[in-house]
Amino acid sequence: MTDLTTRVADSRARLNRGERAYDIIVVGGGINGAAVAWLACHNGLKTLLLEAEDFSSGTSSRSSKMIHGGLRYLAKGDWRLTREAARARDALMAHHPDLVQPLPFWFMHPPASKPKPWQVQVALQIYRAFAPGCRPGWLSPEQLHDALPYPLHDIQGASCYFDAISDDCGLITWLLQEAVREGLDLCHYSPVDSLLEKHGRCTGVQARIDGCSTPIHAACVINCAGAWCDRLTPLPGNQVIRPLRGSHLVLPAWRYPAPAALTFAHPEDGRPVYLYPWMGTSIMGTTDLDHQAPLKQDVAMSREEFDYLWQALHTLDPDAREEDIIASWSGVRPVVCSAAEHSAPSDASREHLIWQEPGLVNLTGGKLTTFLETGQQVLEYAAAMIDAPLRKPELPPVSHAPHNDQPIGAAVIGWHRLEDAIAHQAITHLDDLLLRRTRLGLLLGRTLHHYQAPIDLLCRRHLGWSEAQCQQEWDRYWRIWERFYSPQPFRSRHD
CATH class of the missing domain: 3.50.50.60 (FAD/NAD(P)-binding domain)
Structure with a gap:
């Protein structure tokens, strides 16, 4: 190991x-x-x-977790980027299925939607030439109603294809x-x-x-x-770095099921938004806007972004409840542009x-x-x-985690994996463990409180922490979580 x-x-x-x-x-x-x-x-x-x-x-650690095959670049006429991304995605899925899994996309077509269904179907057939594994298809209104619990009034159907997803x-x-x-x-x-x-x-x-x-x-x-x-x-x-912020909501999959990345136009600006499955939860994302705060500060979702994502979720499910939200995350993309550029973030x-x-x-x-x-x-x-010679890179295979791991609450992460991370993955603080090595902070939210005692035992055993040190780390962790990862982090900030 x-x-x-x-x-x-x-x-x-x-x-x-x-x-x-x-x-x-x-x-x-x-x-x-x-x-x-x-x-x-x-x-x-x-x-x-x-x-x-x-x-x-x-x-x-704060991406959308999607391994895109380049469809968005095709829409912008960038054939090279499309081919590069499609090849990279297909290679990762083929050789490293434990890390990168196929993710079906269902592009929903409500009445009078743009682009029109036939336009999307044509684009997917062109995309297929770059990415044979995308498997374009069509779902009828009847198939959608059978697969989804949401009120899809007068839906025309959905264009479907495959991309991929991972744990970044x-x-x-x-x-x-x-x-x-x-x-x-x-x-x-x-x-x-x-x-x-x-x-x-x-x-x-x-x-x-x-x-x-x-x-x-x-x-x-x-x-x-x-x-x-x-x-x-x-x-x-x-040239300058233009920081663009993207934010996401983490939702319980049993309440907001997403058998695929459900893609639809946001009612406010027509941008595509997604409800998609990730590590046993459903994710509502994403925003795309200029990040104005200094980069020395950590990144969190604003009130406006929350309202934007909530409006999108409510469009899909009018019965959505804010108390269902488990957690959130925000990240900054380093986009390179000229100092004079003023294009829309997307x-x-x-x-x-x-x-x-x-x-x-x-x-x-x-x-x-x-x-x-x-x-x-x-x-x-x-x-x-x-003056160093290079050889062609070939990524090594992934070692398989044990499949009989007992899950921690509703999370797909188990106790063996948690203990392995504590013992072997360079844990300095609890947020290293819970927000990045295992993602339990995103998957369980505030219910992680229920597992504090057994996590303490493992940290004391493998990291040598005292009882006081464990409490200090929990205090630090919950401050970070409330300010940057809670369902409405803007309510916890006063800066």
Whole structure:
């Protein structure tokens, strides 16, 4: 078993002993940073990954969880992105079914809807040429009424196809485990304060390791800090990072069943919104708007976003009740654009940007679906700088979790998986465990209170926490959850 806990402790000890020279330093522990780190180790490069907070604590844990095959890019006429995303999605589903599962989409057609059913059907047939696994089809009104408990008045039918869904944090944890197996050093809660330079070339980073400012040297630094990457170096030309916020509601699947991603137009602005299944719950999403708050603050749903999502849910189910909501989450997408761009958020390109300076490669933007392809592009830039040969990446198979795990309450997560995360997945705080390694904070919401005592026992056994430390961590966890993950987090904030 790959033990992140032990490797993080060993990495800190090596750095504190003065062993501070690497081929590659990766800044950022999200999906892109984890992919680049694995690829670098897979190619025999001595690599260190540094994350300012917890692994996957930024954008990568707060995505919509969808592994898109590129249909939205096809609608914008971007054939290349469509082909790239479709190939990446199909490869992940084929080789890693434990991490990425097929997700049917039902595009609902109410009366006088736009686009018209025939237009969507034509688009899906074109899409099929790029993504044979999308399996386009049609559901009649009778089939929809039989499958769904919602009042679908005068529905014309639904266009259907397949995409995919995942646990974004699970993907990152798996990539880090595979990278550690191939030699990665890594430290979380270790922010990089600045870059080291000599004669106009980046030679490493100044990072805080166990609270001490520590110079660490590398032949090449790869900046994968996402929406925060411009804190280390500005973007080229007149380009800027445009942070776009997307928010979601977590609902009980028994009350709001979603056998597929139910797709329909929002009554306010006509944007497509979704009610879709995820880890035993139903998710209502998503918003798409400019994030105006400073990125140094954590991200949470606003009152306006809640009203927007609630209006969408109420359109589907007029009997929806606010007290049914389990939790919420919000994330910031780092979209790259020119400083003068004023397009609508939903029209902004999701294309990633790679740029380089001597000894430094930077990446921002991009998509969850194409993490491997993007990571390979980045590493090719770095390898050219340090004259390192690269081989074609082939992701290793996923080890299977035990299938007889006793679930924790209504969650699909079981006690064995929880204990494994506590013991082996680098847990520093309870929010690492409950919001990212296991997602119990999203799946159970406030009912997690019922399981505090047995979770305490496991934390004391594996982490050595005292009773007082356990209580301090619960106090911290519930402050974070109420402010950023509760059903209506804006009610808990006073800033």
